[in-house]
Amino acid sequence: MKKMKKETIAILVLAILYAVGLFGTTIFKLDLLKLSPINLIVSAAVLFYFHQPKNTLFWIWVIGVFQAGYILELLGVTTGRIFGQYLYGNNLGIKVAEVPVIIGLNWVMLCYVSMHVAQLFFDKIIKRKETHLIVKVSVSALLMLCVDILIEHIAPQLDFWNWKNNVIPIQNYTAWYIFAFAFMYIYQQLQLPLTNKIAPWLYVFQVMFFAGMNWLY
Numbered sequence: 001m002k003k004m005k006k007e008t009i010a011i012l013v014l015a016i017l018y019a020v021g022l023f024g025t026t027i028f029k030l031d032l033l034k035l036s037p038i039n040l041i042v043s044a045a046v047l048f049y050f051h052q053p054k055n056t057l058f059w060i061w062v063i064g065v066f067q068a069g070y071i072l073e074l075l076g077v078t079t080g081r082i083f084g085q086y087l088y089g090n091n092l093g094i095k096v097a098e099v100p101v102i103i104g105l106n107w108v109m110l111c112y113v114s115m116h117v118a119q120l121f122f123d124k125i126i127k128r129k130e131t132h133l134i135v136k137v138s139v140s141a142l143l144m145l146c147v148d149i150l151i152e153h154i155a156p157q158l159d160f161w162n163w164k165n166n167v168i169p170i171q172n173y174t175a176w177y178i179f180a181f182a183f184m185y186i187y188q189q190l191q192l193p194l195t196n197k198i199a200p201w202l203y204v205f206q207v208m209f210f211a212g213m214n215w216l217y
Helices: 002-026 033-049 056-079 103-126 133-154 170-189 198-216
Strands: 086-088 161-163
Touching: 002 033, 002 198, 033 103, 033 198, 056 086, 056 103, 056 170, 103 133, 103 170, 103 198, 133 170, 133 198
Parallel strands: none
Antiparallel strands: 086 161
C-alpha cells in the first residue's frame, strides 16, 4: 500500500511538472524552456527511483547509452553524416563541444520508457507473454521514434536545435530508429526487467507535452 502511494505521488509530481511546463510556456508566456535540463534530471530521478533491481548491469546500460547517445550527437553535429546537418540551441543546458551534455540522458530515458510501453502493449493489449525479441524491440524503437517526430517539429522554436535550411532529413529518423533499436536490443539481451510502473506514465506525459507544444506554441 505504501509503495502504491509513492507511485501515485510520483505520477502526480510528473504530471504537474509537465503541465506547468506546457501551459506556463504557451499560455502564460513564462520563460521556462531554459529549465528543460532540470526537467529531464528530475524526470530521470523519479523514474529510476522506481526501477528494481538497481544492479550493476542496469547502471552499465544507463551509463553506456548516456555516453553513446552523447557521442552520436557529437559526431552528428561535427560531420552531419549521421542525422543530417544541425546545430544545438541554448535551451538544453551546458554544452561540451557544442553538444548539450544532457542529451545523453534524453536517449536513456526515451529508450527506457518506450520499452516499458511496448511491454505493456504486448502484455495487456496483445496478451502475449512470449513475443519474439526482435518484434518487441522493433515496436519499442517505433514508439521512441514517435516521440522524436513530435520533438523534431517544435525543436527549432524551443531553441533546442536547428536543421540546415529548416528541413528535417529522413536520415535523422532512420538513424534514431537504428540506434534506438540497438540500445533496446542490448537492454533486452541483458535480461533487465521492464516492471517500472512510472515509465509508461512518463512516456504519455512526454507525448502530451510535445504534442501540446506543437499545437499551442
